Amino acid sequence: MKDFDFHTPGSLREALVLLAKYNPSTSTRSAVIAGGTDVVIELRDFKRHPEHVININKLNELRYCKFENGKVRIGPLTTFADLERDAGIREKVKSLHYCASNVGSPQIRNLGTIGGNVINASPAGDSISTLMSLDASVVLESGRGRREMKLQDFYAHCQKTQLAPDELLTEIYFDAPTNDIATAAYKLGKRKSLAIVVVGFSVLIERDSSDRIKRSQIVLGASSKIPVRINALEDYVLGKPLTEDTFKPCGGMLSEIIKNMIPEKDAELFEKYHKVESIKSITERTFRRILDCFERRREGK
Numbered sequence: 324m325k326d327f328d329f330h331t332p333g334s335l336r337e338a339l340v341l342l343a344k345y346n347p348s349t350s351t352r353s354a355v356i357a358g359g360t361d362v363v364i365e366l367r368d369f370k371r372h373p374e375h376v377i378n379i380n381k382l383n384e385l386r387y388c389k390f391e392n393g394k395v396r397i398g399p400l401t402t403f404a405d406l407e408r409d410a411g412i413r414e415k416v417k418s419l420h421y422c423a424s425n426v427g428s429p430q431i432r433n434l435g436t437i438g439g440n441v442i443n444a445s446p447a448g449d450s451i452s453t454l455m456s457l458d459a460s461v462v463l464e465s466g467r468g469r470r471e472m473k474l475q476d477f478y479a480h481c482q483k484t485q486l487a488p489d490e491l492l493t494e495i496y497f498d499a500p501t502n503d504i505a506t507a508a509y510k511l512g513k514r515k516s517l518a519i520v521v522v523g524f525s526v527l528i529e530r531d532s533s534d535r536i537k538r539s540q541i542v543l544g545a546s547s548k549i550p551v552r553i554n555a556l557e558d559y560v561l562g563k564p565l566t567e568d569t570f571k572p573c574g575g576m577l578s579e580i581i582k583n584m585i586p587e588k589d590a591e592l593f594e595k596y597h598k599v600e601s602i603k604s605i606t607e608r609t610f611r612r613i614l615d616c617f618e619r620r621r622e623g624k
C-alpha cells in the first residue's frame with residue numbers, strides 16, 4: 324500500500340471542502356472511504372494510488388433510514404446490518420431486507436454501507452438491482468451544489484457512475500411501498516454466506532382493486548454490465564391476475580432472456596452458473612414470496 328494522508332472530516336461540509344481541494348476536476352488524488360470493504364482491497368492491491376484518503380465513516384448525519392411523507396430515505400453510510408435490523412424495512416420493503424441480510428458475512432454487513440455498494444457499481448452489487456426495482460433515486464452533493472437522478476440513469480457504463488470527482492452520494496430514496504405493493508428478491512450465489520451473486524432477481528408488483536397486476540418492476544442483476552429492467556417480463560405480467568399461473572412461464576422466459584444477454588464466448592459460464600432449472604427456481608421462489616405477501620394481507624395478517 325502506498326503512503327497517503329488520512330483525513331477524517333467531522334461534517335459533510337468539511338468532507339466536501341476536502342474533496343473540492345484534492346479532487347477538483349478529473350484528478351484522482353484522493354479516495355473516499357466509507358466502510359472500506361471494497362476500497363481497502365483496491366488500495367492493498369495497488370489498483371488506486373491516492374495521495375489523500377478521506378474517511379467519511381464518522382459522518383453520522385449520513386447514517387439513517389427513515390419513512391417520511393411517503394418516501395423511504397436512506398443515508399449512504401447506513402450499513403447492511405442497520406438495514407437488516409430496521410423494523411420498517413423488514414415489514415414494508417421485503418426485497419431490500421432480503422438483500423441486506425444476504426450480503427457477505429456478518430462482518431461485511433457490519434462494515435459495508437449501502438452507499439459504498441451503489442458507488443462501487445459492481446455488476447454483482449446486491450443492492451443495485453433491488454434499489455432499481457424500487458425505482459430509487461440518488462442525491463449527489465459537492466461544493467458546487469446538489470443534484471438528484473434516478474439510479475437507472477446514474478450508471479453510464481460498467482463500474483462507472485455519474486458521480487463527479489468532487490461529489491459525494493448523500494442520500495438514496497424511493498417511494499414507500501403501499502399496501503397494494505409487494506416486493507421480493509432472491510440471489511443465487513456461488514457459495515453460501517460469502518457469496519458473490521451470480522444471478523440476482525428483484526421484483527416490485529402493484530395490484531389494482533380487482534387483484535390484477537397494475538405495475539411491475541422486475542430487475543435482473545449480475546448477468547450484464549449493470550442490473551437491467553426486464554421489460555419483456557414486466558409487460559407479460561401486466562394486467563394479468565395475481566395467481567401462480569400468471570407467473571409460471573416467467574422462469575422459462577427469463578432463462579431465454581439471460582441466454583441471449585450473455586456473449587457467445589461465455590456460453591460455458593451460462594451452463595455452469597445459470598442453469599435453466601436454477602433460474603426457473605429463483606423466479607418461482609421470488610414470485611411465490613410476492614403471492615404470499617398479498618395472501619397474508621388479504622387475511623389481515
Ligand SMILES: Cc1cc2nc3c(=O)[nH]c(=O)nc-3n(C[C@H](O)[C@H](O)[C@H](O)COP(=O)(O)OP(=O)(O)OC[C@H]3O[C@@H](n4cnc5c(N)ncnc54)[C@H](O)[C@@H]3O)c2cc1C
Pocket residue numbers: 354355356357358359360361362363399400425426427428431434435436437438439440441442443447448449450486490491492493517518519520
Ligand atoms: C468478503 C467480502 C464479501 C462481500 N460480499 C458481498 C456481497 O455478497 N454482495 C455485495 O453486493 N457486495 C459484497 N462485497 C463488496 C462490499 O462489501 C460492498 O460493495 C459494500 O457495500 C461496500 O461498502 P463500503 O462502505 O465498504 O464501501 P468502501 O469500500 O468504503 O467504498 C466503495 C467505493 O464507494 C466509494 N464511496 C463510498 N461511499 C461513498 C459516498 N457516500 N459518496 C461517494 N463515494 C463513496 C468509495 O470511494 C469507493 O470507491 C463483499 C466484499 C468482501 C470483502
